[in-house]
Amino acid sequence: SVDENKLVEDAIRGMLEKLDPHSSYATAKETKAMNEPLNGSFDGIGVQFNMVDDTLLVIQPVTNGPSEKVGIIAGDRIVAVNDTAISGVKMSKEEIMKRLRGPKGTTVNLTIVRRGIKDKLIFKVKRDKIPVTTMDAAYMIRPGIGYIRLGSFGLTSHKEVTIAMDSLKKKGMKDLIFDLEDNGGGYLQAAAQIANEFLQKGDLIVYTSGRAAPRQEYKAQANGRWRKGKVVVLTNEFTASAAEIVSGAIQDQDRGVVVGRRTFGKGLVQRPLTFDDGSEIRLTIAHYYTPSGRCIQKPYKKGDRLDYAMDLDKRYKHGEFTNQDSIHLSDSLKYYTLRKHRVVYGGGGI
Structure with missing residues (x-):
């Protein structure tokens, strides 16, 4: 079947590309992703992490953030989110981020593997506003x-x-x-x-x-x-x-x-023109x-x-x-x- 929305989006992008190098169209999801790093905060669990061998490794929890408050520490490996495995299943970073983030006040259960501890640890984290610093x-x-x-x-x-x-x-x-x-x-x-x-x-x-x-x-x-x-x-x-x-x-x-x-x-x-659905030119x-x-x-x-x-x-x-x-x-x-x-x-x- 033909996705009419995608056809329209591709047509808009094609027209804008003919104008100059930076006139552009972004979907609501893309617009949110572009603006989030500049807007000072986002809702989430509050950890800095890297993906190491298909596993999320906590580099540092945000000071006074939700994860630090419940006891998550640097070096912890998050292997499951709400009982869904995210380690060893080749899940994309975008999909993992989607599972970790959510509205302020909602909770998420994280399964943690910690060095020196045999059994897996379960932490219930209440999402909150996470400050985004630029310096x-x-x-x-x-x-x-x-x-x-x-x-x-x-x-x-x-x-x-x-x-x-x-x-x-x-x-x-x-x-x-x-x-x-x-x-x-x-x-x-x-x-x-x-x-x-x-x-x-x-x-x-x-x-x-x-x-x-x-x-x-x-x-x-x-x-x-x-x-x-x-x-x-x-x-x-x-x-x-x-x-x-x-x-x-x-x-x-x-x-x-x-x-x-x-x-x-x-x-x-550039002048942003925002549409009702959150997309933007x-x-x-x-x-x-x-x-x-x-x-x-x-x-x-x-x-x-x-x-x-x-x-x-x-x-x-x-x-x-x-x-x-x-x-x-x-x-x-x-x-x-x-x-x-x-x-x-x-x-x-x-």
């Missing part, structure tokens, strides 16, 4: 130099970063390494809030402009808490979107230097520009997603990932930072 690390590298690594820009990112900044300042931080390598982006609001912490009130962070969308500027709303110490931003080819906005603002405002490889070049402004309406006027979005051929997808492969073949100063750009792509008038280049990415 991977924050510590002092050496006296005077702090390090913060941010994995994405979510609803809690600004609070996480400011708490880390205040803590590191108390430990004597005078200069900061801000690691945005492999940061694929997230919410514009979070990016603007975090960039604000490095800038003075009124400094331009980013602006958007499109054919049918007039220029809209995002400026620092107050003096940031880290306006004076030296800043180094680390980037690579997987630094994208919101992470490029922050990198570009710090660079163009001469607030710090960017060290690493050229960033991904994802700078399309994300439609490109404008481009992001750094304070100096550089377009963050790398060039693309309309409707040719394969060529776009091969960009990183081309960079590798040109030696960009392995050879110093392998990028040679045209003078027509020259821009200048706003205070010290240093040369920076456009053409996509930072």
Whole structure:
């Protein structure tokens, strides 16, 4: 039989692919999965885990989370959920996650194998809200130099970063390494809030402009808490979107230097159109520009997603990932930072 819903979904995806590389359609399930890591929390049992030899190995229970409260510890192996075996049956990670997660307040029985204990253990876990953090690390590298690594820009990112900044300042931080390598982006609001912490009130962070969308500027709303110490931003080819906005603002405002490889070049402004069933279309309406006027979005051929997808492969073949100063750009792509008038280049990415 023909699945009419799937036919419609495939038709929508096919049409959107002809517009640009990032206009897209997502089902309700896909939309929820995309937004969950950025929204600050989800309902579940509260464990960090890896799949080892077809078995779920608990790396660490979330502090004060449901699993820790009932006594589950690091090293435990979850072999069954509600009497259904999940170990040794080649069950997909997605299916296991589906069985573990559920609405707050519901319960799930977990069968545990623990090292040093012969019999299997049964734990009844009451699901709860599990916080999702976006900051991977924050510590002092050496006296005077702090390090913060941010994995994405979510609803809690600004609070996480400011708490880390205040803590590191108390430990004597005078200069900061801000690691945005492999940061694929997230919410514009979070990016603007975090960039604000490095800038003075009124400094331009980013602006958007499109054919049918007039220029809209995002400026620092107050003096940031880290306006004076030296800043180094680390980037690579997987630094994208919101992470490029922050990198570009710090660079163009001469607030710090960017060290690493050229960033991904994802700078399309997308407007979400949500349908009654929870599915969503994300439609490109404008481009992001750094304070100096550089377009963050790398060039693309309309409707040719394969060529776009091969960009990183081309960079590798040109030696960009392995050879110093392998990028040679045209003078027509020259821009200048706003205070010290240093040369920076456009053409996509930072």
